[in-house]
Amino acid sequence: MARIPANTAQELLAASFSGMVFGFLEDGCQEFEQSYSSSDGGQSSQENEAMFDMDDDQEDAGEDEKDKKFWENQNQILQATLCRTSSLETTIRSVTKEAVRESAGAGVCGCGKAASGCRSCLMREVCGRLCNAGYDSAICKSRWRSSPDIPSGEHTFLDVVDNSSSRKGQVRVIIELNFRAEFEMARASDKYNRLVQRLPEIFVSKVERLQNLIKILCSAAKKCMKEKKMHMGPWRKQKYMQAKWLGACKRTTSTPPFSMGQSDRLRLRPKSSMLTVDLLGEIMPNMHCAAVAVV
Ligand SMILES: [Zn+2]
Structure with missing residues (x-):
């Protein structure tokens, strides 16, 4: 038996250690490490076509540097926020992903209405799986009126309310199956697109983390549109995004009929119990305190 050379052993140790650590992370994290280090160069020239009014800005030499700093900073805080994930979120994420994967495979x-599954059927499926796994999961529908800042709208997503930790009290975890798509913009700059590409499509997050991400992404969208000298749609605003997931919503808990994955732990739930969660009152005071510095 050949002995493993010392440096290889060290590498193996390091690899398994990082595997241990990164095993808990959001999927986007490792991708981020790679893409961040490889796509760092050559960014400065890419926005030139968007800046058709360069002459006026030329005298302000510090402006370019400031822009560069802004995007670097957004990338860094986005990465940090994505990676800061708890074991509760990790477990819920893996149940969710498995349900999505199996639904896609089943093709029903x-x-x-749809040959290969629609969003509402998929949400019902995932919600049922989470309930089967013992979580208090529900389909949430938020609805908000128009205000001077934002138009009215509604959004449907999933959540889990967890009461298992006596130390932390009640914890609410939001599950969005099409998270990245919510922030994609058709005519965005490369810098903005790169930021959005780091988001996972299936996003599982506690309320506070989601709040921080919204803040990061919306300020990036604002900056992007300003750089491109384009008007930003009001549905891109931070307030609008917050209303989607963090405003008042109606939680619908139901146990769909399941042919598979039934566990003994499955408790019977009322067919459809409606309760209203109004988190806005708790969220509002935090809305303006920039917990994540946006420079
Ligand atoms: Zn359907």
Whole structure:
């Protein structure tokens, strides 16, 4: 038996250690490490076509440097925020991903509207799986009125309310199956697109973390549109995004009929119990305190 050379052993140790640590992380984290180090160069020239009014800005030499700093900073705080994930979030994420993967494989849609599954059927499926796994999961529908800042709208997503930790009290975890798509913009700059590409498509997050991400992404969208000298749609605003996931919503808990994955732990739930969660009152005071510095 050949002995493993010392440096290889060290590498193995380091690899397994990082595997241990990164095993808990959001999927985007490792990708981030790679893409961040490889795509760092050659960014400065890419926005030139967007800046058709360069002459006026030329005298302000510090402006370019400031822009560069802004995007670097957004990338860094986005990475840090994505990676700061708890074991509760990690477990819920893996149940969610498995349900999505299996639904895609099954290729059926309960409502019969779509050949390969629609968003609402997928959400019902994931919600049922999470309930089967013992979580208090529900389909949440938020709805908000128009205000001077934002138009009215509604959004449907999933959540889990966890009461298992006596230390932390009640913890709410938001599950969005199409998270990245919510922030994609058709005519965005490369810098903005790169930021959005770091987001996972299936996003599982506690309320506070989601709040921070929204802040980061919306200020990036604002900056992007300003750089491109374009008007930003009001549905891109931080307030609008917050209303989607963090405003008042109606939680619908239901146990869909399941042919598979039934566990003994499955408790019977009322067919559809409606309760209203209003988190806005708790969220509002924090909205303006920039917990994540946006420079
Ligand atoms: Zn369907």
